[in-house]
Amino acid sequence: MSAVEVSGVTRRFGTVVALDDVSLEVGHGELVGLLGPNGAGKSTLLSLVSGQRRPDAGEVRLDGRDPRDPRARTTLGLTPQETGLPATLRVREVVDFVGGHYPDPVPTGELLDQFGLDDLGKRQTGSLSGGQKRRLAVALSLVGRPRVVLLDEPTTGLDVSGRAALWDAIRAYHASGGTVLLTSHYLEEVQALAERVVVIDHGTVLADDSLAAILRRVGVRRVQLTDGDGVRQEHLVADSDAFVRDLVTSGTRFSDLEIRGASLEEAFGQLVAHGNEGALR
Structure with a gap:
């Protein structure tokens, strides 16, 4: 049985067709990054998996059940793009309240410590900064020890240290056997966390593969070198070996040659640009 199955x-x-005949399967223990431009259908897909909406056609299953079944949602944690926190409740009270809906919640003090919120436990949520609210929202998705977590742009508005702290928490949850499906506009975030990448645009899946395979499929290499005048140059090429051979045979002077694979950002741009042409079908 898959953790998430969309058929x-x-x-x-x-x-407007937000999703068009989309199929996706996420196995237990996977960490999958969902990428796509604004309006691609990412958040709509998560809303179907979480049971907030119903599909017009097709079927969605969460741990083998309809996600609109409350029994299925007891195994689910969710951080939406926007979280409405009761402004007058204190942080500790919010965690206690949400944790009370689960049979075996993480102790409040332990959860607050994990997310660096222990010194904010007595603060009203309305007085928190945007980054603090975001950390609390992600913490709440894990309070019930869920088997599956859906994270929609989890680190939006966080500074570098806050983002790193959440990355560590997500990695720890995944290492414990948890399943994660996350969307992010921070492409380096997906590259840092995900084992598998699904690219969506205009409501259709353009690519679904391991992170390494996505980068290989694009075939772009970044070549950096210093020319004879001491100017640092950068080239994106499909065949770095041929590019270097041409440099050598032409007698071009260069030094400090550096070649590396494409970043996920470069891969993502090409996947979206060429997806509608069927280049990756």
Whole structure:
């Protein structure tokens, strides 16, 4: 049984097709990054998996059950893009309240310590900064010891240290056997966390593969060198070996040659640019 199974799902909002015959399977213990531009259908897909919406066609299963079944959602943790926290409740009270909906919640003090919120336990949530609220929102998704966690842009608005702390928490949850499906506009975030990448655009899946395979499929290499005038140059090429051979045979003077694979950002740009042409079908 898969942790998440989406089969032939279509979802419309009026005349807009947000998802068009999408199929996706996430196994237990996977950490999958969901990438796509604004309006691609990422958040819509998560809303179907979490049971907040129903598909117009197709089927969604969470641990083998309809996600609208409350029994299925007891195994689910969720951080939406925007979280409405009761402004007058204290941080510790919010964690206690949400944890009370689960049979075996993480102790409040332990959770607050893990997310660096222990000194904020007596603060009202309305007085928290945007980054502090975001950390609390992700913490709440893990309070019930879920088997599956859906994270929609989990580190939006966080500074570098806050983002690193959340990355550590996500890695720790995944290392314990948890399943993670996350969306992010920070492409380096998906590259740092995900084992598998699903690229969506215009409501369709353009690519679904391991992170390494996505980068290999694009075939772009970044070549940096210093020319004869001491100017540092950078080239994106499909065949770095041929590029270097041409440099050598042409007698071009260069030094400090550096070649590396494409970043996920470069891969993502090419996947979206060429996906509608069927280049990756």
